């Protein structure tokens with residue numbers, strides 16, 4: 001059970017990180033990697049692109065020599081170029097990145113789902129034979145099942161105070177994830193429960209959780225003060241000159257971009273637009289980014305040669321990691 005708790009904490013942790021990191025031009029919307037694309041100083045992080053482009057294969061590439069890595073990249077380019085005209089268009093690149101993302105999410109959920117089913121089966125087997133049941137891995141699970149697996153079947157009143165808030169949130173997410181409202185989650189619905197920011201039906205849960213985390217005075221909306229505290233937790237007296245400048249910028253940004261209806265606070269809709277900006281598409285943005293860096297002759301198409309010449313934007317290798325290790329050692 002501990003492991004499952006841990007995984008959930010991770011997922012909640014990512015939700016919290018997610019809430020914190022959206023100040024860089026909304027780049028976190030539907031992020032294509034667990035990494036940030038740019039660090040706080042605005043430095044570009046290629047790991048983000050590598051994960052967006054390769055998904056789980058990224059780890060394999062990082063172990064290859066530069067030659068092997070480029071060779072495999074060449075083979076991927078052949079796959080991306082669906083119509084085999086030796087040019088990769090932005091549509092082809094977008095389809096590839098979407099395919100990679102979907103495959104990545106699918107694998108994560110598959111593992112999680114199997115884990116829940118196995119745990120549930122274990123719990124059921126421990127019961128006496130008369131009430132035991134066989135859990136159908138293709139079926140759906142009820143909140144009671146989930147509660148049994150995660151919290152030992154305790155009622156909300158019985159649960160330890162430390163977990164009360166978490167259970168409340170999970171129950172709310174559960175209801176939103178349950179699209180057909182039959183009280184149970186199918187594997188598909190469970191995917192929305194587990195990755196709420198990737199599914200529209202659970203976006204409101206993410207918004208509510210974000211508000212609850214930030215809303216210190218519990219009036220249901222986010223004041224400028226609460227917002228600034230989230231973006232920069234330091235007290236003003238402890239801030240550097242640069243951080244003070246940044247604070248002014250953040251303040252201005254709140255007034256002009258976050259508080260759309262100018263009533264001085266961020267309400268649910270405004271927080272939602274912050275979390276899930278309607279005008280931002282992570283895949284399109286990544287495609288534009290990659291083409292910008294690799295399209296040497298500026299014809300808006302990528303040849304295999306252009307991609308291989310600019311391989312560092314697409315894939316890593318042992319060579320790049322070696323370089324990184326060196327810098328790390330120098331820092332010590």
Ligand SMILES: [Ca+2]
Pocket residue numbers: 140178179180181182183184185186189
């Ligand atoms: Ca359902």
Ligand SMILES: [Ca+2]
Pocket residue numbers: 215216217218219220221222223226
């Ligand atoms: Ca408030």
Ligand SMILES: [Ca+2]
Pocket residue numbers: 258259260261262263264265266267270
């Ligand atoms: Ca407002």
Ligand SMILES: [Ca+2]
Pocket residue numbers: 295296297298299300301302303306
């Ligand atoms: Ca080109």
